Amino acid sequence: MVAVVETSPTPRRKLSRAERRLQLIEATISVIAENGFARTTLGEVAKRAGLSHGLANFHFESKDKLLAATLxxxxxxxxxxxxxxxxxxxxxxxxxxxxxxxxxxxxxxxxxxxxxxxxxxxxxxxxxxxxxxxxxxxxxxxxxxxxxxxxxxxxxxxxxxxxxxxxxxxxxxxxxxxxxxxxxxxxxxxxxxxxxxxxxxxxxxxxxxxxxxxxxxx
Amino acid sequence: MVAVVETSPTPRRKLSRAERRLQLIEATISVIAENGFARTTLGEVAKRAGLSHGLANFHFESKDKLLAATLxxxxxxxxxxxxxxxxxxxxxxxxxxxxxxxxxxxxxxxxxxxxxxxxxxxxxxxxxxxxxxxxxxxxxxxxxxxxxxxxxxxxxxxxxxxxxxxxxxxxxxxxxxxxxxxxxxxxxxxxxxxxxxxxxxxxxxxxxxxxxxxxxxx
DNA sequence: AGATTCTGATTGAACTGTCAATCAAAATAC
DNA sequence: GTATTTTGATTGACAGTTCAATCAGAATCT
Missing domain, CATH: 1.10.357.10 (Tetracycline Repressor, domain 2)
Structure with a gap:
């Protein structure tokens, strides 16, 4: 599902800015596909990427901008x-x-x-x-x-x-x-x-x- | 927008059960069209129909059932x-x-x-x-x-x-x-x-x- | 090389607003 | 008078956002 690393038990802080963004975008695609637009939450996106939910807003400023970046x-x-x-x-x-x-x-x-x-x-x-x-x-x-x-x-x-x-x-x-x-x-x-x-x-x-x-x- | 009554200042309790349901369904179509699925709320539906928000749940049991009835x-x-x-x-x-x-x-x-x-x-x-x-x-x-x-x-x-x-x-x-x-x-x-x-x-x-x-x- | 400082990515708890659902009371119909 | 419909306040859950603290790795210094 996720195209990037996230394999070893401690892969934290391994990915560059662009890779982390891409990882979150792929997770967003996956959540939208499974839950639909109306039931897509930042929490679920972060969970699927194996990250904390604060990160989505750190990398993309807001939910809307994450969705726009995904599109x-x-x-x-x-x-x-x-x-x-x-x-x-x-x-x-x-x-x-x-x-x-x-x-x-x-x-x-x-x-x-x-x-x-x-x-x-x-x-x-x-x-x-x-x-x-x-x-x-x-x-x-x-x-x-x-x-x-x-x-x-x-x-x-x-x-x-x-x-x-x-x-x-x-x-x-x-x-x-x-x-x-x-x-x-x-x-x-x-x-x-x-x-x-x-x-x-x-x-x-x-x-x-x-x-x-x-x-x-x- | 809404195809039914909603004209006089006090149109309360004028419509039959079926008509009231239809009125709420038409309002739902209108709200979905304007706000999209993700931003459709029962409050907005009721407001657009000129009714109080408790009514949607009274006539259709739940939001999901209102949406299903609309479809x-x-x-x-x-x-x-x-x-x-x-x-x-x-x-x-x-x-x-x-x-x-x-x-x-x-x-x-x-x-x-x-x-x-x-x-x-x-x-x-x-x-x-x-x-x-x-x-x-x-x-x-x-x-x-x-x-x-x-x-x-x-x-x-x-x-x-x-x-x-x-x-x-x-x-x-x-x-x-x-x-x-x-x-x-x-x-x-x-x-x-x-x-x-x-x-x-x-x-x-x-x-x-x-x-x-x-x-x-x- | 090893120690220290700096950067900024990451976390998770707290805050805030919103929404669906409930319900008791009021209004209306029959 | 009784049943049904309607209201609007209330509740509880949940989601988006903020933020202070943490921490890994890079850069710098000695």
Missing amino acids: EHLSDEYRANWQAALAVAGPHPADRIAALIEADFTPAICTADRLAAWCAFWGEAQSRPMYQDVCGQNDEEYQGVLEGFCRDLLADGGYGGDAVRVARVLRVTTEGVWLDLMTLQSPYSRDEARATVLAAAAAFFPRHFGPDGRLAGT | EHLSDEYRANWQAALAVAGPHPADRIAALIEADFTPAICTADRLAAWCAFWGEAQSRPMYQDVCGQNDEEYQGVLEGFCRDLLADGGYGGDAVRVARVLRVTTEGVWLDLMTLQSPYSRDEARATVLAAAAAFFPRHFGPDGRLAGT
Whole structure:
């Protein structure tokens, strides 16, 4: 769960400032995933990190700022993930769209804890400016990049349709299947979730995407 | 905001049991929409309904049960809405799919308060059995009905594709654009949201749906 | 190297405010 | 008159925040 040390019986005071912050953020993700936003307390976060509850306020000044830092961590991590995927993807717009979809289901990103935390933040987004402050820019960047690839592929492939709406469908379908994995009584697998997004891509770009993803040789 | 009385200076004891419960539920929706789940208190709910705070516990036994009743109200209302839309829709599967999509954007259902409340409940769904207990059956019924129409239209129109995944894309696209309306920095309009879902339908069923919805004469 | 000082991370108790739940009394309906 | 609904004060628990004391490790001195 916690990505850092916290192993030996006396690991105290071993971690740097940044590592300690990260440890508390990971603990926060875990608590939010398990208890929900409304029942996330500093005490539980500290307990899960094996630290005293005063520390959270020492490192983050307030509960709100800890939550904001947690969301920022998730958002930056997400952005770094899709940008890394694009860096090794082919130049064709279909390759780049396929890379973006695939990136959303990377095991490192698409974990139960992280998905649950994302959903919890979305649920609170309406009532707190925090979400838009932290994620607004990253979200717009992602939508813009995906829109560009969709525009290219629509033109390149001679497809009809509006790039903005196509990109939006692909993005919200991903978010939607994530939500399904959290809220459904009997959720389907991560592979089925990815296949669902690819089915949408195949509907918009039938000569570049098939039921199993990117079609070769185009 | 509140759909019921609360007008004259002394409206006390005017409403029946069911009406009073509904009044408290509407106030709860309003508070959740404005403050989020984590900051929803019984005191604020009662205040918004113009009642004293002891009443919430009198009519619903506990805060949890008030929240569950609120979710149940939303879920039943949603179900009644799409079933009413189906009752007046044509028999062709494309007509029925179009009716379901249209129903999701009815002004009575697709209000800022209700959307925000739905998102808040989704955010808490992972950590409380409440959501699945209350909505699981309705959600499965909706998915099953939509799947049936998709299966019929895929066969009838000679389309390729998997009915389960097509239905899932249409459903989560609707949920996704709802979420967008809540979380985006500069959200688009309800009409644009509906057009986005219709764009997805047009991708799967190009001979039955166009950019502006259901195509006539098919 | 060993002793001393300094820094700032860490703890845990105390304080404060808030909220859900309870309940006795008042108001209202039947 | 009796039953039901409503009020508003009270209670107890709990969470966020503050803070003084502690302590580990780094830096400095001899």
